[in-house]
Amino acid sequence: MLTKLKDWVVILRRHYLARLLLLSALVGVVAALGAWMFTAVIDFAGNIFLTRLIGYQIPLPGAEGPSLIPAAATHRWLLLVVPAIGGLLSGLTIHWLAKEAAGHGTDAVINAFHRGSGVMRKRVPFVKTLATAFTLGTGGSAGREGPITQVGSGFGAMIGKWFDCGPRERRLLVLAGAGAGLGAIFRSPLGGAIFATEVLYREMDFETPALVPAFIASIISYSVYCAITGTWGAVFTVPVLKFNHILELPAYVVLGILCALVGVIYLKTIHVTEEQVFDRLKLPVYIKPAVGGLLLGGIGYFLPEILGQGYGWAQLAMDGRLSLALVTTIFAVKILATALTIGSGGSGGTFAPSVVIGGLLGTTLGLLMRQWLPGISPDLPAFALVGMAGFLAGVAKTPLAALIMISEMTLGYGLLVPLMLATAGAYVLVPRKLSLFKSQVNTRVDSPAHEGEFVAGSLERLFARDAMPAGQILVTFRSATGLPEILTAVADSRQLIFPVLNESGKLSGVIPFHTIRVFLTERELPEHAVVAADLLAPNFSAVALDEDLVVALRKFREAKLEELPVVTSTTPPQLVGLLNRRDVLAVYHDNFI
Numbered sequence: 001m002l003t004k005l006k007d008w009v010v011i012l013r014r015h016y017l018a019r020l021l022l023l024s025a026l027v028g029v030v031a032a033l034g035a036w037m038f039t040a041v042i043d044f045a046g047n048i049f050l051t052r053l054i055g056y057q058i059p060l061p062g063a064e065g066p067s068l069i070p071a072a073a074t075h076r077w078l079l080l081v082v083p084a085i086g087g088l089l090s091g092l093t094i095h096w097l098a099k100e101a102a103g104h105g106t107d108a109v110i111n112a113f114h115r116g117s118g119v120m121r122k123r124v125p126f127v128k129t130l131a132t133a134f135t136l137g138t139g140g141s142a143g144r145e146g147p148i149t150q151v152g153s154g155f156g157a158m159i160g161k162w163f164d165c166g167p168r169e170r171r172l173l174v175l176a177g178a179g180a181g182l183g184a185i186f187r188s189p190l191g192g193a194i195f196a197t198e199v200l201y202r203e204m205d206f207e208t209p210a211l212v213p214a215f216i217a218s219i220i221s222y223s224v225y226c227a228i229t230g231t232w233g234a235v236f237t238v239p240v241l242k243f244n245h246i247l248e249l250p251a252y253v254v255l256g257i258l259c260a261l262v263g264v265i266y267l268k269t270i271h272v273t274e275e276q277v278f279d280r281l282k283l284p285v286y287i288k289p290a291v292g293g294l295l296l297g298g299i300g301y302f303l304p305e306i307l308g309q310g311y312g313w314a315q316l317a318m319d320g321r322l323s324l325a326l327v328t329t330i331f332a333v334k335i336l337a338t339a340l341t342i343g344s345g346g347s348g349g350t351f352a353p354s355v356v357i358g359g360l361l362g363t364t365l366g367l368l369m370r371q372w373l374p375g376i377s378p379d380l381p382a383f384a385l386v387g388m389a390g391f392l393a394g395v396a397k398t399p400l401a402a403l404i405m406i407s408e409m410t411l412g413y414g415l416l417v418p419l420m421l422a423t424a425g426a427y428v429l430v431p432r433k434l435s436l437f438k439s440q441v442n443t444r445v446d447s448p449a450h451e452g453e454f455v456a457g458s459l460e461r462l463f464a465r466d467a468m469p470a471g472q473i474l475v476t477f478r479s480a481t482g483l484p485e486i487l488t489a490v491a492d493s494r495q496l497i498f499p500v501l502n503e504s505g506k507l508s509g510v511i512p513f514h515t516i517r518v519f520l521t522e523r524e525l526p527e528h529a530v531v532a533a534d535l536l537a538p539n540f541s542a543v544a545l546d547e548d549l550v551v552a553l554r555k556f557r558e559a560k561l562e563e564l565p566v567v568t569s570t571t572p573p574q575l576v577g578l579l580n581r582r583d584v585l586a587v588y589h590d591n592f593i
Contacts, residue, residue, distance in 0.1 A: 020169060024176045024213035027159055028220030031152040031180035035221065036228050038129050038151055039185065042144065045137025046308075049086065054078045056304060058139075059312025062237030062319075069316060070304075079139070079301045080294075086138025087293030090131040090347045091286035098127040102285075102345050105150030109178050110200055110439035113207075114447050118157055118170025125154035131347035139300055139307035140293065141337035142348020144185050149196070149349070152181025152221070171449060175200075175210040176217035182405075183218030184225035187235060191405030193218040198398045202432050205443045235409040236315055238381040242414040248378050252386055252418040255365055256425030259390035262361055263426060266335050266354070267395055267434045273343030285345060292344025296337055305330045306337040310356035317363040318384035324367045331360030350436050354395055355388045355406070362387020378418075385410050386422045394426030397435050459549040459588060464579055467549060467587040468566055472577045476501055479508060483519055483530040490516050496563040499575055500532045507575050509536035510565060542567045545576065549584050556581050 050056050055074030073079065094102045098121060105128060112120050132147040156177025160170035175196045183192030193214035197207040226232045278288050300307045305326070317327045338353040366383030385406055393402035403419045432442070444450050475493045477486060477500050490498065490513065497510040515535050541555040542565045555564060563580045567573035 019163075020172065020213055021216060023159055023163060023165070023169075023173060024216040025220055027152075027156045027173055027176045027213075028180045028217035029224055030155045030159065031177050031217060032184050032221040032224035032228070034125055034129075034151050034155055035148055035181055035184040035225050038132070038144070038148055038181075039229075041129055041133045042136050045133040049082055049138045050308075054082060056307075058308040059316060061235050061311040061315045064231065064235065064311075069321065073304065076301065076304075079304065079307075080297045083139045083293035083297040083300065083307075084290045085293070086134045086140060087289030087291070087344065087346055088287070090134040091289040091345060093127060093131045093134065094345075094347065095284075095286035098123050102131075102347065105146035105148075105347070105349060106178075106199060106351075107146075107437050107439045109149050109153045109174065110437055112153065112157065112174055113171050113200060114439065114441060114449050117167040117449075118160060118165075118172075118174045120150075120154045120157040120174070122154075122158050122161075125151040125158075128154070128347065135289070135341065135346045135348045136308065138293065139296070139304075140341045140346050140348050141296060141306055141308070141310070141334060141353060142341045142346060142350070143309050143352020143355075144349055145182060145351030146349030147347060148181035148185045149178045152177035152179070152184075156180075156217075172210045172213050175207060176213040179214035180217035180221035184221040186405060186409055187222065187226065187231070187233065188405045188408035189218040189222040190215075191401055191408050192222075194404055195398055195401035198401045199396065199437065200440060200447070201443055202397045202435055202440045203443050204399070207444070234411045235311065236318070236385075238318065238385065238410050239379070240414065241379060241382045241385070243382075243417045248418065249421065251365070251369060251378065251383075252421050253425065255362055255383065255386055256390050256422035257429065258361060258365065259358060259387060259422060259426040260394050260429030262331075262335075262357070263391055263394040263430050264434060266338075266357065266391075267430075267436065269335050269339045270343055270350075270436070273339040278344045288344045289346045292340045292346055296340045299333060299337055299340075303329065303333055306334050309352040310334060311352065314356045314359040314363075314384065314388075317360055318381045320380050322363075324364065327360050327367065328364050331357050331364065334360070351392070351396075354392045354436070358387040358389070358391025359384040360387075361391060381410075382415055382418070385415055386418045389419050390422030390426040393423035394430035395434075395436050397427065397430075397432075397437075397440060399423040399427040459553070459584075462549045462587055463545070464543045464547050464549065464552055464566055465545040467552075467583045468545075468577050468579050469583060474499065474575070474577065476575070477511070477532040479503070479531065479533040481532040486511075486516060486532060486535075487519060495578065496580070497537075497561060497565070497578065498532075499565045499578075500536060501575070505574075506572050507542060507565060507567060508533075509540045510561075511535045512537050512561060537561065542573065542575075543579055544569045544573070549588070552579060552584060553581075556584075 057070045059070055128147050128150050153174040156173035160173040179193040179196035182195055183189040196214050197210045200207055305313050316322050334357050341348055362383040363380055366380045389402045389406040393399040403423050407413050441447050475489050475495055475498055479500055479502050496513050499507055500509045502508045539559045541559045543552045543555055546569050563578050565575055566577045566579050567575055
């Protein structure tokens, strides 16, 4: 039995794909257990601080519990201090145990993929869980998505290290863990996997090699997590929704535009709060989340609806149980509340606030259309769901993941057409430079993880004539040129090779400088004791003007020279200049970097 097990281990080491898929499945199981631990700790903290201490029950989305408008907090004055206490505990936890666990988490995952070779410290998932529990459990306006992304990817990195995986494999396992965490927490296995591969880039690009590992990890994580918790299916409860009237499309176009406009305000508010306020605040880093919590508590005292993730309020709004004034107020103030929580360094995600703000924005437009155009107005839940997807697509630069995740979280597949319209519109209208995630790069070409993969394709579009310096003054010799004349000419030249022409002017070879150097002290030799034809390099190759630089680099390697002659493509070829390996690198840098 032991021998067979060892044989299987050897096989797995040899077969990259089989090993990757099995490790992805293992990541899925571990991420599911981590997600269960993560939600349990956060729920416990919320029960202690908000429910028992303050006496305030944040409403839940329909699939997680009764969506009831809560009664006023019995100890409302504690809202002025409890979020600050949570911010302080979160800041101290991160400062003492793992500074990379600060913030919303997704940026750390993106950075680990692009620049960290898929390496994360083993303590990060546990520190992130504890810090997020302090933030969310005391009413921080943030979500679970960023932290669970970092928790899941941390387990992926841990498994990659345990099994001695290389950088490429570790990166894929990090993304598999991120997708697994999202798929479990939000009960969105497909959307979680797509999000993990799409969120790396600002433009429409995907980390396609990670799709299958992320699918496997996310499916297993979702199944294990739901089996443990007993909760399957959607997060929000909505009626069966359908798109069945062309006159509804203009309303969804308007909603997509509004998502982009409000998304820009949301992103700039977060960035200004972080960079212009808290980064300039002359306080220890671990104190800043407490300051953010104190300001948040001051707002929450007057408007407790902005505390926590906000999914329950989005559910109540789409059910039509909130007034237009309250819905508008919540989504407007939620932007500031999230900026204070995240911008101050609190540990929490931006996914949930984005979904809630988008849902409330959509509900606001739906309530207005009910008054103005009751005959063609879609149902409120339809506006809410399209607003959620459109807003998330614009601010996170993940249009496909946003569409799929919102569909899975609501089982609202009947709205694919308006979802596609709103997500595409918001994604296009939000400027590329604005995003929730600073560590995103534009495309795979710009990722340090893929450095060098695209060089060959780029060099195929450049030719020797593009790289050859202009205005060259060549030193050439005839085959019968004597050594003294060669030494005199070489003394004033910076060339590394010297072309040799025959009697008809045709290139017959090159003399490397290192060959001539051994004769620099032998100027007393008879004039024709050594001639140019005697010094030719054994390996000689010329580059044609219209040959691409991939061919040129291959000829450099074969000739083992740093410089090669360049000739025309005519017959016979005529010498026109020299090409240095440095010239190839320079023209590549000028065109593609």
